[in-house]
Every structure is written in structure tokens, then in C-alpha cells.
Amino acid sequence: MLGEFVYSNPTRLHFGRKALDGLAQELRNYGKNILLVYGGGSIKKSGIYDSIVAILKAEGKNITELPGVMSNPTSEKLIEGAKLARENNIDLILAVGGGSVCDYSKAVSVSAYYDGDPWDKYFLRMEEPECKIIPVGCVLTMVGTGSEMNGGSVITNHAQKLKIGHVFGDNVYPKFSILNPEYTFTVPQYQMVAGCFDIMCHILEQYLSGTDDNTSDYISEGLMKSLVASSRIAVKNPTDYEARSNIMWTATWALNTLIAKGKTTDWEVHMIGQAVGAYTNATHGMTLSAVTLAYYRHILNDGLKRFARFAVNVWGVNPEGKSDMELAEAGLKALESWMREIGVVMSLKELGVTPEMYEGIASATFLLEGGYRKLTHEEVIEILKESM
Ligand code: NZQ
Numbered sequence: 001m002l003g004e005f006v007y008s009n010p011t012r013l014h015f016g017r018k019a020l021d022g023l024a025q026e027l028r029n030y031g032k033n034i035l036l037v038y039g040g041g042s043i044k045k046s047g048i049y050d051s052i053v054a055i056l057k058a059e060g061k062n063i064t065e066l067p068g069v070m071s072n073p074t075s076e077k078l079i080e081g082a083k084l085a086r087e088n089n090i091d092l093i094l095a096v097g098g099g100s101v102c103d104y105s106k107a108v109s110v111s112a113y114y115d116g117d118p119w120d121k122y123f124l125r126m127e128e129p130e131c132k133i134i135p136v137g138c139v140l141t142m143v144g145t146g147s148e149m150n151g152g153s154v155i156t157n158h159a160q161k162l163k164i165g166h167v168f169g170d171n172v173y174p175k176f177s178i179l180n181p182e183y184t185f186t187v188p189q190y191q192m193v194a195g196c197f198d199i200m201c202h203i204l205e206q207y208l209s210g211t212d213d214n215t216s217d218y219i220s221e222g223l224m225k226s227l228v229a230s231s232r233i234a235v236k237n238p239t240d241y242e243a244r245s246n247i248m249w250t251a252t253w254a255l256n257t258l259i260a261k262g263k264t265t266d267w268e269v270h271m272i273g274q275a276v277g278a279y280t281n282a283t284h285g286m287t288l289s290a291v292t293l294a295y296y297r298h299i300l301n302d303g304l305k306r307f308a309r310f311a312v313n314v315w316g317v318n319p320e321g322k323s324d325m326e327l328a329e330a331g332l333k334a335l336e337s338w339m340r341e342i343g344v345v346m347s348l349k350e351l352g353v354t355p356e357m358y359e360g361i362a363s364a365t366f367l368l369e370g371g372y373r374k375l376t377h378e379e380v381i382e383i384l385k386e387s388m
């Protein structure tokens, strides 16, 4: 049953091969001072940087560059960006990159005019911004997180060994996002499949909660089927436009809040994955793939009917003559074989986790109640062991 909710999404999307044509018009809504935020240099190699700078110049903008945003952006880098944005009186933050660059730009947008430590305020104390917020626009180059159309911002504090996401409200969502699937052709295969698994995990974290009949779950099933079909094509042919465009669109809808409507939502895989990330700095999607199967085996019996439905409706398992448990197990097997087929990381050992880290990772894992069962600290340790 859907119950009460408010739905709105303020991000305007420009999608397709000509999506960048929409940038000039968007820029006219903002002042002259643009903070151009990007990562380690992939946009320079691909030529996206040159195209964007040319548009910014043609629109008469002053450009302040903020390069070097790392995967899993850090609290130190956030302070650097906030200072730069304030000193240059920035009117628009233009994020060009993947989830890390988009997330980081949102964090900068709420931190530039906050006088204290943004890590403490937004990520430890989970407070909302009261200061001026600088608008953000995105040009997406790597697909998976959904950051292009949501308020999520995940920051890592290496000194405290914590990786924490804050889901901000409408006022922090990107005002616009440019989504050209061709930009994703150059993403390394490892990152591409990590992104595909991130998408699957986002959908599952929402789908695997509740026992009611809910439209959101039917949408989720469609998104998962599209993702499985397109990812199979994209791993063999990364420049297949149809597959890459479907993956891009699926990623956006997987985490722009639509399929969470009427759901309690789980997010425990992400909680464990983020704690693993804090200890290893591993690629986000791979921290999820490494722990997913062990976690789902722990809660299989608690969410039995939904796991059985997942097997039938997403993987096409024939239900005839099978118990719910047999179906649920067949669904997990199908998920596992797709994971192996696209080539995601299947063990924490591969990400550099060692037994000495178990206790720390488990302590850094937030235990949530929205899924089929709240885990205990000891169970998280068991899951980590089973994921090695
Ligand atoms: O830094 P550059 O040189 O640009 O290279 C990047 C980076 O090394 C590269 N890349 C991106 N686009 C490329 C490309 N290489 C070649 N061609 C291109 N077109 O890919 C690497 C990974 O990029 P990154 O942005 O780190 O990946 P992703 O999009 O997976 O973002 C990961 C971050 O997002 C957070 C994660 O925790 C992690 O910190 N998440 C954000 C969420 C949200 N906002 O809602 C939800 C997610 O669950 C996730 O937690």
C-alpha cells in the first residue's frame, strides 16, 4: 500500500547525443562566475573538457577550475573546494565527471558559506544546510550512482575511517544534468561493471523491503530486466549506444527517489559497502558486489516471498513445483551468475580487506531497520568473513 508521500524532482535532464547543446541555455540562468569541477583528467583525454570550456567562454563566463576530485572524495578536499567557491564568489558549480565529482560538488555547494567544519555538520551530525547554497549543474561521464538526479553526497574521512552519505533535499539536487551516453564509452571496463552493479544494488535496496503490492516494485522489476539485458551487451561491446543509453537512463531512475515511494527501503548493503570503502578506498560498486550475496543469504528467510518473486519476475525462473525457498535460492543463483558474467569483484580479499579490519568495518557499519531484518554487529562480522 502506498500511503502518504510527496514526490517532486527539480533536476532538468538533457539526454542523448546532442545533450550538451542544452548547456548554453542553462548557463544563462546563472551569474558569470563558474566553478568547473572535475576529476583526475579523463575529461581532458576525451575532449569533453575542451567542448565545455568553449561553451563557457562563448557565454562570457569566468572560469575557476577545481580539478583533482578523487574517487570517494575526501573531507579535506571538501574544505579546499568550499574555500575556493567562496573566495571566487561562485554563481554556479559545474560538475563534470562521475558520481564522485557530482557528490563532491553538492557538498561544496552547502559548505562554501558555512563557517564551521562541513564534515561534522553534514556527515556526523546529519544537519541540514541553513546557509546560502550555490546551485550545481552536472555533465555526467560515468554511470551508476544516480547522483545526477538526487540529493546524495558521499564523503570519506580517512582519519576517522568513515565514509558517510548525506541525502540532501530538493534545494541541493543538481538544477540540471547533461546525459550523453557517448561520454561513457571511454569509462574503463572495471568502472563500467562496478557502475552496473551499483545500479542493481540501488534497485534491490529498495525492492527488497516490505511485503505489500506496490507499483514501485513493478517499476523496479522492469529497470532490473533492462539493466541485465543492456549490461550483457555493453561488456562485449562498450560502444553499443543502445545498451549504454539504456544503462544511463536506468541508473538515473534507480536512484532519483521514484522507486522508493511507498517503501521502507533497506540500504544495508550500502552501509557495509561504505564501511569497507572507508577501510580500503575501493571502488564503490565493487564494495557492494563483494558483500551482496552473503548479506542476502542472511536475510533470505526473512524476506522469502519477495526473494521468490525476484527469481520469477526478474530472472524468469519457472515457479512450477518449487517451494518459495527453492525459488529464492534460484534467484540468488541467477544474480550470482550475472555478476560473474559481467565480471564484478566477488570477494573482499580482492579489495584488500584483512581479518584485522573486521571489527573496525563492522563498527563503522550503520545498522538500519528498513529491510527484512536489522542485523547485529556480530552478523556483520559473519557477513564480512563469508565475503572473503
Ligand atoms: O577522475 P577521472 O579521471 O575523471 O576518472 C574517473 C574515475 O577514476 C573515471 N571516469 C569517469 N568518467 C570517465 C572516466 N574514465 C574515462 N572516461 C570517462 N568518461 O571513472 C573513475 C570513477 O569515477 P567516480 O566518479 O569515482 O565513480 P562513480 O560514478 O561510481 O562515483 C562513486 C562515488 O559516488 C558515491 C560513492 O560512494 C562514491 O564515493 N555514491 C553516490 C551516491 C549518490 N549520490 O546518491 C549513491 C551511491 O550509492 C554512491 O554511494
Ligand code: ZN
Binding pocket: 145, 198, 201, 202, 270, 284
Ligand atoms: Zn551505490
